[in-house]
Amino acid sequence: MIRRILFTITSTLLLFSIWPSYAGPKKDRHVILISIDGLAHYYHDDPKAIMPTIREMAEKGARAKWVGTTFPTMTWTNHTTLVTGVEAGRHGVIGNDYYDRAQNKVFPLIPDPIFDKVEIVKVPTVYDVVFEAGLTTAGVCWPASRNAPTWNWAVPDVFDQAIFEGASTPSLLAELKEKSIPYWKQNEWCKAGNAAKPMRDWMYTNIAKHLIAAHQPNLIALHLMSPDALEHATGRQTEEAYWAINDSDRCLRDIVEAVDAAGLKDQTTFVVASDHGFITYTKTILPNIVLRQENMREGHGLKLKQKAYALAQGGGCFIYVLDEANREAIITQLAARFRQVEGVEDVIEPKDFGRFGHKLPSENPHEPDLMLSAADGYAFSGKDDGEEIMTASDQPRGTHGYSGFHPLMGASFVAFGAGIKPGVVLDKISNTDIAPTIAALLGVEMKDVDGRVLTEILSD
Numbered sequence: 001m002i003r004r005i006l007f008t009i010t011s012t013l014l015l016f017s018i019w020p021s022y023a024g025p026k027k028d029r030h031v032i033l034i035s036i037d038g039l040a041h042y043y044h045d046d047p048k049a050i051m052p053t054i055r056e057m058a059e060k061g062a063r064a065k066w067v068g069t070t071f072p073t074m075t076w077t078n079h080t081t082l083v084t085g086v087e088a089g090r091h092g093v094i095g096n097d098y099y100d101r102a103q104n105k106v107f108p109l110i111p112d113p114i115f116d117k118v119e120i121v122k123v124p125t126v127y128d129v130v131f132e133a134g135l136t137t138a139g140v141c142w143p144a145s146r147n148a149p150t151w152n153w154a155v156p157d158v159f160d161q162a163i164f165e166g167a168s169t170p171s172l173l174a175e176l177k178e179k180s181i182p183y184w185k186q187n188e189w190c191k192a193g194n195a196a197k198p199m200r201d202w203m204y205t206n207i208a209k210h211l212i213a214a215h216q217p218n219l220i221a222l223h224l225m226s227p228d229a230l231e232h233a234t235g236r237q238t239e240e241a242y243w244a245i246n247d248s249d250r251c252l253r254d255i256v257e258a259v260d261a262a263g264l265k266d267q268t269t270f271v272v273a274s275d276h277g278f279i280t281y282t283k284t285i286l287p288n289i290v291l292r293q294e295n296m297r298e299g300h301g302l303k304l305k306q307k308a309y310a311l312a313q314g315g316g317c318f319i320y321v322l323d324e325a326n327r328e329a330i331i332t333q334l335a336a337r338f339r340q341v342e343g344v345e346d347v348i349e350p351k352d353f354g355r356f357g358h359k360l361p362s363e364n365p366h367e368p369d370l371m372l373s374a375a376d377g378y379a380f381s382g383k384d385d386g387e388e389i390m391t392a393s394d395q396p397r398g399t400h401g402y403s404g405f406h407p408l409m410g411a412s413f414v415a416f417g418a419g420i421k422p423g424v425v426l427d428k429i430s431n432t433d434i435a436p437t438i439a440a441l442l443g444v445e446m447k448d449v450d451g452r453v454l455t456e457i458l459s460d
Contacts, residue, residue, distance in 0.1 A: 038228030061416030072316030085449030087357025235280030314401025345379030
């Protein structure tokens with residue numbers, strides 16, 4: 001009996017020693033989450049990547065060598081995982097877009113052109129939890145957060161100028177106008193594509209700096225995108241990609257200086273994360289042509305009588321079976337066929353969906369019936385014209401979307417500042433760990449998440 005009592009006491013003490021205490025929301029603390037889109041884990045040890053601010057933060061704080069990502073490794077999916085702490089099948093943002101069987105239509109989620117956050121994100125986010133605890137929140141170009149009621153201040157990641165301004169905090173826009181921070185350029189710069197993403201990053205950084213100086217939110221979530229833009233255009237670890245990474249590091253340095261100027265250095269934690277890695281490809285797979293060869297589609301476009309449809313997600317692909325009466329047979333047939341297609345590395349059948357963080361279509365009708373992941377050097381396209389199932393690129397390009405288990409898809413994570421132990425290097429973590437850790441830093445708890453609090457990096 002005594003041994004049992006001692007064991008119980010020891011176990012209880014151990015539990016409290018490894019689990020953060022939630023004494024209540026810390027109103028004097030601040031966390032700035034900065035996502036650098038496309039900053040793969042391998043850049044940290046790449047001497048060509050000039051990012052002194054990030055490396056100094058890692059040296060004086062904590063970092064992970066590898067961050068596991070959510071399939072498909074797309075921007076909207078993984079940014080939502082970063083702030084919810086759960087996999088795609090639970091939070092509902094299953095890709096950058098999805099196919100609706102009932103309406104025979106593809107619905108884009110990127111860049112929030114149709115839906116508000118509450119319509120697509122099915123679980124609480126860290127900014128929801130922080131806001132409901134009485135702390136203040138700000139979102140700057142954060143994906144899948146349009147019109148979130150738990151932002152105190154926000155500008156969304158939306159291209160259309162009218163939607164952008166309508167979903168932004170009116171008082172914030174007035175302040176930005178007074179400061180000549182050109183939010184009115186949003187649509188113009190978005191339409192310019194990759195070439196204008198550095199200008200957008202400059203604008204979003206200045207918005208974040210203004211928020212720090214004027215409002216000092218407890219939580220800021222800022223999305224920077226230049227590396228993703230240049231890697232899409234030229235591939236990974238190119239001169240253009242290195243320039244973009246250095247530019248993002250400069251933006252981060254500006255944020256650090258703004259925190260110092262506001263007198264918040266000792267109260268602020270920086271969390272620098274990314275959403276996915278990058279792969280260079282020169283060949284593109286056209287799965288809808290494969291479906292036509294398998295007598296699953298006729299003609300071009302979305303046909304009402306087609307038996308299956310392929311929706312490309314960069315290096316990933318969703319296959320939707322529309323012939324419900326023959327669904328199982330078609331899945332078996334297509335799985336066998338795609339395993340024979342050059343460049344298809346993984347064919348993910350329904351029995352394996354859980355391992356990749358997805359639900360079955362019976363639980364969420366937006367989910368596919370089969371998922372594909374390409375090999376290094378290949379990507380998918382949704383085009384369905386012509387007869388060839390493979391095309392060659394005119395030059396190397398880059399993308400993501402591949403299986404989160406692919407060695408090049410690992411993301412990055414650095415934490416520095418208040419509440420972070422110095423010199424901690426973690427081997428592998430999951431991007432589901434980041435939201436509950438941010439919550440813990442602010443003295444609140446995220447419940448029922450897939451990730452965990454990274455207690456080994458916390459100093460208080």
